[in-house]
Amino acid sequence: MADAATTAPNDLTEHELHALDAHWRAANYLAAGQIYLLANPLLKEPLRPEHIKPRLLGHWGTSPGLNLVHTHLGRVIKARDLDAICVWGPGHGGPAVLAGSWLDGSYAEVYPDVSRDGAGMARLFRQFSFPGGVPSHVAPETPGSIHEGGELGYSLAHAYGAALDNPDLLAVCVIGDGEAETGPLAGSWHANKFLDPVHDGAVLPILHLNGYKIANPTVLARLPEPELDDLLRGYGHEPIHVAARPGDDPLRTHRALARAMDQALDRITLLQRTAREEDAVERPRWPVIVLRTPKGWTGPAEVDGLPVEDTWRAHQVPLPAVRENPDHLRQLERWLRSYRPEELFDDEGRPRPDVLAFVPDGDRRLGANPHANGGLLLRDLPVPGLARYAVPVDKPGATLHEPTRVLGGLLEQIMEDTADRRDFRLVGPDETSSNRLDAVYRATGKAWQEEILVTDEHLNRHGRVMEVLSEHLCQGWLEGYLLTGRHGLFSCYEAFVHIVDSMVNQHIKWLKVARDLPWRRPIASLNYLLTSHVWRQDHNGFSHQDPGFVDHVLNKSPQAVRVYLPPDANTLLCVADHVLRSRDYVNVVVAGKQPCFDWLDLDQARVHCARGAGSWDWAGTETGTGEPDVVLAAAGDVPTQEVLAAAGILRRHLPDVAVRVVNVVDMTRLLPQDAHPHGMPDAEFDALFTRDRPVVFAYHGYPWLVHRLAYRRAVHPHLHVRGYRESGTTTTPFDMVVRNDLDRYRLVMDVIDRTPGLAVRAVSVRQRMQDARTRHHQWIREHGTDMPEIAEWSWTG
Numbered sequence: 027m028a029d030a031a032t033t034a035p036n037d038l039t040e041h042e043l044h045a046l047d048a049h050w051r052a053a054n055y056l057a058a059g060q061i062y063l064l065a066n067p068l069l070k071e072p073l074r075p076e077h078i079k080p081r082l083l084g085h086w087g088t089s090p091g092l093n094l095v096h097t098h099l100g101r102v103i104k105a106r107d108l109d110a111i112c113v114w115g116p117g118h119g120g121p122a123v124l125a126g127s128w129l130d131g132s133y134a135e136v137y138p139d140v141s142r143d144g145a146g147m148a149r150l151f152r153q154f155s156f157p158g159g160v161p162s163h164v165a166p167e168t169p170g171s172i173h174e175g176g177e178l179g180y181s182l183a184h185a186y187g188a189a190l191d192n193p194d195l196l197a198v199c200v201i202g203d204g205e206a207e208t209g210p211l212a213g214s215w216h217a218n219k220f221l222d223p224v225h226d227g228a229v230l231p232i233l234h235l236n237g238y239k240i241a242n243p244t245v246l247a248r249l250p251e252p253e254l255d256d257l258l259r260g261y262g263h264e265p266i267h268v269a270a271r272p273g274d275d276p277l278r279t280h281r282a283l284a285r286a287m288d289q290a291l292d293r294i295t296l297l298q299r300t301a302r303e304e305d306a307v308e309r310p311r312w313p314v315i316v317l318r319t320p321k322g323w324t325g326p327a328e329v330d331g332l333p334v335e336d337t338w339r340a341h342q343v344p345l346p347a348v349r350e351n352p353d354h355l356r357q358l359e360r361w362l363r364s365y366r367p368e369e370l371f372d373d374e375g376r377p378r379p380d381v382l383a384f385v386p387d388g389d390r391r392l393g394a395n396p397h398a399n400g401g402l403l404l405r406d407l408p409v410p411g412l413a414r415y416a417v418p419v420d421k422p423g424a425t426l427h428e429p430t431r432v433l434g435g436l437l438e439q440i441m442e443d444t445a446d447r448r449d450f451r452l453v454g455p456d457e458t459s460s461n462r463l464d465a466v467y468r469a470t471g472k473a474w475q476e477e478i479l480v481t482d483e484h485l486n487r488h489g490r491v492m493e494v495l496s497e498h499l500c501q502g503w504l505e506g507y508l509l510t511g512r513h514g515l516f517s518c519y520e521a522f523v524h525i526v527d528s529m530v531n532q533h534i535k536w537l538k539v540a541r542d543l544p545w546r547r548p549i550a551s552l553n554y555l556l557t558s559h560v561w562r563q564d565h566n567g568f569s570h571q572d573p574g575f576v577d578h579v580l581n582k583s584p585q586a587v588r589v590y591l592p593p594d595a596n597t598l599l600c601v602a603d604h605v606l607r608s609r610d611y612v613n614v615v616v617a618g619k620q621p622c623f624d625w626l627d628l629d630q631a632r633v634h635c636a637r638g639a640g641s642w643d644w645a646g647t648e649t650g651t652g653e654p655d656v657v658l659a660a661a662g663d664v665p666t667q668e669v670l671a672a673a674g675i676l677r678r679h680l681p682d683v684a685v686r687v688v689n690v691v692d693m694t695r696l697l698p699q700d701a702h703p704h705g706m707p708d709a710e711f712d713a714l715f716t717r718d719r720p721v722v723f724a725y726h727g728y729p730w731l732v733h734r735l736a737y738r739r740a741v742h743p744h745l746h747v748r749g750y751r752e753s754g755t756t757t758t759p760f761d762m763v764v765r766n767d768l769d770r771y772r773l774v775m776d777v778i779d780r781t782p783g784l785a786v787r788a789v790s791v792r793q794r795m796q797d798a799r800t801r802h803h804q805w806i807r808e809h810g811t812d813m814p815e816i817a818e819w820s821w822t823g
C-alpha cells in the first residue's frame with residue numbers, strides 16, 4: 027500500500043493544517059508537563075529544580091502518537107458529525123488522553139477544580155502519578171475511556187464489543203505495537219468476521235508502530251511493509267499507511283494522516299451503505315490505518331550522549347535526573363519551550379482559538395461521548411416472570427431437569443423481547459448448545475459474516491449469539507458491550523474460564539474505581555454462567571476439571587464480586603433473574619447442565635435465594651427442641667445431592683442423631699458482615715451453623731476456600747470441608763466424588779468421626795460405608811458404570 031499522502035485528495039488549507047498542529051503541540055506540551063512539572067505550568071519564569079516533581083513517573087514514548095490520533099479524530103468527528111469513541115490500547119498513554127480531555131473541556135466538566143486555564147493546568151500536572159492524584163495510564167477516572175490502560179491485549183476486542191448493536195457508532199481503536207504481540211490481540215483481528223455491517227457500528231483499528239517496547243524492538247514494527255500488509259489483508263483488512271520519521275515536517279504528517287482518516291471513513295461509509303441499502307452479503311474488508319511515528323517524537327533527541335528519540339530509551343521518562351542534573355533541567359526547558367506554549371495558551375492559561383479549532387462540540391467530544399459512560403444509556407433488561415419457566419416440584423427430589431436447559435427458555439424470551447432494541451448478547455466459546463442453552467436459537471442465530479453452508483446450523487448474519495473459540499475475545503466483546511450500556515451473559519466451561527483471569531481482574535478493578543466516581547453511571551453486571559463443571563467432566567478427564575475460578579474472583583474487591591451455586595433448576599432461574607437485573611458487579615454462577623434433582627419449587631427457591639443460605643428442615647432430623655448434633659452443609663448441585671444422600675443414610679441407620687441440613691447458594695454469605703455486603707451477621711451465622719457443633723461441609727470447589735471465608739466464625743474449629751482436591755481422570759460421575767472424598771459414604775463417615783460419642787456406637791455403620799466405597803471401586807472397574815444404588819438413587823425423605 028502506498029503512503030496515504032500520495033493516494034487521497036486533500037482539501038485542508040494551510041491555516042487548517044497549522045490549527046491541527048497547534049492542537050497537537052498543545053497536547054504534547056500538556057503530556058510532558060504532567061510527567062515533570064509540579065509548578066510553573068506556563069513557564070512564566072525559568073525552570074528551577076523546585077518546579078520539578080520529586081518522583082518522575084509516567085510514559086512519554088507513546089504520547090506524541092496518541093496525541094496525533096486524538097487531534098485528527100477531533101477533526102473528522104467535527105467535520106462529519108460522527109458519533110465516535112476511542113479505545114486507547116497502549117499501556118501507559120494516560121498523559122496523552124488526559125491532555126486531550128482537558129483540551130476539549132470534558133475534564134473540567136467532571137472535575138471542576140481542574141479548569142481549562144492556568145490554575146487547572148497546574149492541578150492537571152500536579153495530580154498525575156502523584157499521591158492522591160490519578161494513575162499514569164488511561165483509567166476509569168479518565169473521561170471518554172472504556173478501557174484500562176494496563177490491559178495490554180484487550181483493546182480491539184473492547185472496541186468490537188462497543189460497536190455491536192450500535193449501528194451509528196464508530197469505535198476507533200489505537201493498538202500499540204507492544205500490545206499487538208499478545209495472544210488476545212492477535213485473536214481479536216478475527217472479530218471482523220462477526221461484525222454485522224447492518225446492525226453494528228464500525229471499528230477503525232489504528233496500528234500505532236513506534237518501534238519499541240520498554241527495552242526491546244517490536245515485532246510488527248520490524249516486519250517488512252509487504253509482509254505486514256499481507257498479514258493485515260489476511261485478517262480481512264485493507265491497510266492504509268502513514269509514516270513519520272525523526273526530523274520530518276509535522277505538517278506533512280498532518281496532511282498524510284488527514285488523508286488517511288478521510289480515506290478510511292469514506293470506505294466505512296461505503297461499506298455500510300452497501301450492506302444497509304443494497305443488502306450486500308459479502309463480508310466487508312474494513313480499513314486499518316498503520317501509523318508509524320518515532321518513539322518519543324518531538325522529545326529530547328539525545329541525553330547524556332545516548333540517542334533517545336526513536337529508541338526504547340524514550341519509553342518512560344527521557345530525562346530522569348532533572349532535579350539533580352542542571353544539564354537535564356536545561357534540556358527539559360528547551361524541550362517544553364519548543365512547543366511554543368505562548369502561542370498555544372493565553373496569559374490566563376486558556377487554550378487559544380486555533381488550538382480548539384477542530385475540537386468537537388458537546389457529546390461529540392471524545393471525552394464526553396455517552397457511549398464511554400455506558401450507564402447513561404443503560405435501560406432495564408426486560409426479564410420476564412419466572413413462573414412460565416419454572417419446573418413443578420410437588421416433592422423434593424422426585425423429578426430431574428437440566429438446569430441450564432430450563433434457563434435457556436428464559437434467555438430465549440429475553441432475546442425475543444430485546445429483538446428490536448438489540449441490547450442483550452450471549453457470548454461463549456462454541457458451547458451454547460453443549461451447555462443446553464440452544465433454546466435461544468429460536469429467537470436469534472449465531473453471528474457470522476463468512477460463508478454459510480447448507481449443513482450449518484443457526485448461523486445468521488444478524489444473530490446475537492457470539493461464539494468463537496477464544497475466551498479472551500468473548501470476554502473482551504462482552505466487556506465492551508457492557509461498558510457502552512448494554513446487557514449480556516458469558517457461558518463457559520468451568521475449567522477454561524481461567525483463561526480470562528487477568529481480564530476479569532481488570533474489569534473488577536474498573537468497577538471498584540468507577541463506583542467511587544459520581545459521574546460514572548452504573549453499568550450492567552458482567553455475568554458468568556459456568557457449567558460443564560468439575561463434577562460432570564468425568565468423560566473429558568483431568569484437563570477439564572478445575573473449579574478454581576471462584577477462588578480467583580473471591581480474592582477481589584468485595585464491593586464488586588458475587589458467587590452463586592444454585593442447587594437445582596428453579597434456584598438457577600431465581601439467581602439468573604437477580605444477576606441479569608444487577609449493576610456494577612461481576613457475578614459468577616456455577617450450575618450443571620446434566621439432569622439434576624429438583625429440590626425446591628419456585629416460591630421456595632425465591633425465598634432460599636433471597637436468604638442466600640438456609641436450613642432445609644425437610645431433609646434433616648432435628649426435633650426442634652435444641653441444637654442439632656451435627657450440621658451437614660452443601661454448596662453446589664452435586665455436593666447438595668451427596669449431602670442429601672448422606673442425610674438419608676443417617677436417617678435410616680442412625681435415626682437418633684439430630685442432623686441439620688444447610689444449603690448455601692450465595693458463597694459470600696459465609697463471610698462476616700464487615701467483610702462483604704452480603705456477609706452474615708455473627709448471630710445469624712451462629713444460629714444456622716451453631717457455634718460449637720461439628721459441621722461437615724460438602725463444597726463444589728477447593729475446600730480451603732470455605733475455610734478462608736469462614737475462619738473468623740466461632741464454629742470454624744469444628745468445620746470440616748470436603749471438596750475438589752485435584753484428583754481427577756476419565757471415570758464415572760460418582761467416582762469423581764469418591765476420588766475427592768466428597769461422596770455420601772465419606773460424608774457419613776465424617777459425621778460419625780466428628781460427632782461426640784458417635785464413633786463407638788456407630789462403628790458398624792461406618793464399616794458399611796467403607797465397604798460401599800470398596801464395592802464401588804470394584805464395580806466400576808468391572809462394569810464401567812456406577813453401581814445401581816447410585817445410578818438409581820432418589821430422595822425418599
